[in-house]
Amino acid sequence: MGKKLIALTGALAAGAAALIAGAPSAQDASKSVWDGAYTLPQAERGATAYGENCAKCHGPQLTGLGEAKPLVGPEFLSAWNGLSLGDLFERTRVTMPMDKPRSLSKEAYADILAYVLKANGFPAGAGELSTHSEVLAGVRIDAFKPTAALSATTFASDAAATAPDPNGAPNPYVADAGFLKMPLGRTMGSSSGVATDSRGHIWVAERCGANNCAGSTLDPIVEFDAKGRFVQAFGHGLLLFPHGLYVDAHDHIWVTDGHSDGTKGAQVFEFDRTGKMLRALGKPGVSAEGPDTFAEPNAVLVAPNGTIFVADGHTPGKGAARIVKLDASGTFIKQWGAHGDAPGQMDVPHTIALDSRGRLFVGDRWNNRIEIFDQDGKLLDVWPQFGRPSGLFIDRNDTLYVADSESRNPEGYGHHPGWKRGVRIGSAKTGKVEAFIPDTEPNPDAGATSGAEGIWVDRHGAVYGAQVLQKAIVRYTKPPAR
Numbered sequence: 001m002g003k004k005l006i007a008l009t010g011a012l013a014a015g016a017a018a019l020i021a022g023a024p025s026a027q028d029a030s031k032s033v034w035d036g037a038y039t040l041p042q043a044e045r046g047a048t049a050y051g052e053n054c055a056k057c058h059g060p061q062l063t064g065l066g067e068a069k070p071l072v073g074p075e076f077l078s079a080w081n082g083l084s085l086g087d088l089f090e091r092t093r094v095t096m097p098m099d100k101p102r103s104l105s106k107e108a109y110a111d112i113l114a115y116v117l118k119a120n121g122f123p124a125g126a127g128e129l130s131t132h133s134e135v136l137a138g139v140r141i142d143a144f145k146p147t148a149a150l151s152a153t154t155f156a157s158d159a160a161a162t163a164p165d166p167n168g169a170p171n172p173y174v175a176d177a178g179f180l181k182m183p184l185g186r187t188m189g190s191s192s193g194v195a196t197d198s199r200g201h202i203w204v205a206e207r208c209g210a211n212n213c214a215g216s217t218l219d220p221i222v223e224f225d226a227k228g229r230f231v232q233a234f235g236h237g238l239l240l241f242p243h244g245l246y247v248d249a250h251d252h253i254w255v256t257d258g259h260s261d262g263t264k265g266a267q268v269f270e271f272d273r274t275g276k277m278l279r280a281l282g283k284p285g286v287s288a289e290g291p292d293t294f295a296e297p298n299a300v301l302v303a304p305n306g307t308i309f310v311a312d313g314h315t316p317g318k319g320a321a322r323i324v325k326l327d328a329s330g331t332f333i334k335q336w337g338a339h340g341d342a343p344g345q346m347d348v349p350h351t352i353a354l355d356s357r358g359r360l361f362v363g364d365r366w367n368n369r370i371e372i373f374d375q376d377g378k379l380l381d382v383w384p385q386f387g388r389p390s391g392l393f394i395d396r397n398d399t400l401y402v403a404d405s406e407s408r409n410p411e412g413y414g415h416h417p418g419w420k421r422g423v424r425i426g427s428a429k430t431g432k433v434e435a436f437i438p439d440t441e442p443n444p445d446a447g448a449t450s451g452a453e454g455i456w457v458d459r460h461g462a463v464y465g466a467q468v469l470q471k472a473i474v475r476y477t478k479p480p481a482r
């Protein structure tokens with residue numbers, strides 16, 4: 001695992017341009033940050049303004065200090081990949097500097113953004129970065145440089161050549177990306193959390209029409225009826241970055257907040273289905289690996305006996321990489337896991353699920369594998385055959401659904417050559433993959449995420465995929481056999 005991290009850091013030091021990827025993105029006809037979105041003199045002005053207004057918190061080299069996140073590198077790029085410069089500009093202008101938001105001129109914010117682009121290795125161009133949100137909204141942040149097609153050697157390099165085709169299973173599903181109807185005036189934001197309750201209602205945790213709820217007044221937890229019609233939404237001002245969503249046996253809605261800002265975040269919430277908050281685990285705004293705190297809680301589930309499991313840690317190579325076990329009252333019982341790729345270690349435990357025998361499946365994303373534990377943390381098995389897991393779901397018949405939103409051929413973030421993104425479906429008993437719903441993003445190698453990150457399956461077998469890049473909840477059903 002250390003090897004992968006070093007490779008990525010090295011590539012970034014040499015400029016993100018070193019991160020080679022596939023053909024130019026066909027998804028967006030408008031411009032990208034690779035087309036030259038700023039000028040060098042503008043970035044120089046931005047460096048000065050950054051030094052005066054931002055460096056004390058984000059560090060002189062933009063690498064972040066404490067709670068103030070890095071503004072260069074893989075964490076920053078993967079957070080903003082697929083969004084627009086308009087999103088980043090508005091987020092910065094409205095919330096930063098944290099102690100004095102909106103205090104700079106629009107020109108100064110644009111200059112600082114130019115400096116941030118330069119520091120991330122994006123090329124300068126002929127024209128200055130605009131201060132108009134509409135113009136900025138037309139420029140896409142692509143973390144990876146579009147280039148000519150990959151050489152065949154990239155694929156041959158890994159075990160993929162000897163293993164059976166990891167993308168070869170049939171796809172018996174049809175997709176419906178428009179099933180859920182948001183209320184008038186709202187659009188679906190990025191989501192990694194979807195679940196259904198006992199009435200077939202569909203619950204979504206979406207990131208406030210964007211990929212972040214910080215500063216938003218929108219309600220990120222949204223309920224739809226079984227026909228996809230909007231019912232209600234709640235949770236405004238409570239969550240920064242809704243990440244994992246789970247509906248328990250009592251139809252209680254559990255949501256994790258993966259970010260923290262010193263006053264809120266890094267918590268796991270339980271709501272009843274009217275939206276009343278029943279419990280908040282962790283301490284608001286305290287991101288730490290303690291017995292009563294969480295660092296970056298990714299996912300939560302509740303076992304039939306009430307035991308609560310939380311998968312904690314979203315940053316490869318540092319911070320938390322653990323499974324936390326709490327009793328039904330929320331009291332800490334134990335934790336296990338440590339950064340690494342040895343059996344039983346983990347890196348970015350992004351998702352968890354229980355099978356009918358009570359085995360805990362952990363999506364060990366950075367290691368491109370599932371680890372299976374008993375409920376005391378004893379490792380039982382390691383499964384690479386379902387891809388790079390962002391989301392896991394196991395139904396009553398022990399059918400396992402695994403969402404891979406990150407596999408990429410090039411070196412660097414998501415490196416998993418030969419594996420396509422999509423949902424692999426098979427048996428949690430035998431480990432055999434039986435179906436594969438490929439992601440539809442035309443150029444997955446150009447970005448860190450696409451397709452479903454969160455996944456759930458209702459009682460009738462309809463599969464729901466929660467997508468970060470595409471900002472959609474896609475419903476997959478099998479057409480009746482003729």
Ligand code: HEC
Pocket residue numbers: 050053054055056057058067068069070071075076079091092095096097098099112214260261
């Ligand atoms: C007083 C400290 C402080 C100052 C000054 C400050 N920031 Fe921040 N910034 C933070 C903290 C803390 C966070 C993380 C919490 C959050 O996301 O709101 C953050 C988050 C951000 C993010 C979001 C990063 C991400 O990946 O989601 C951006 C962008 C940002 N700051 C830009 C700036 C810029 C540009 C300036 C200068 C104009 C600035 N900040 C000044 C503390 C600060």
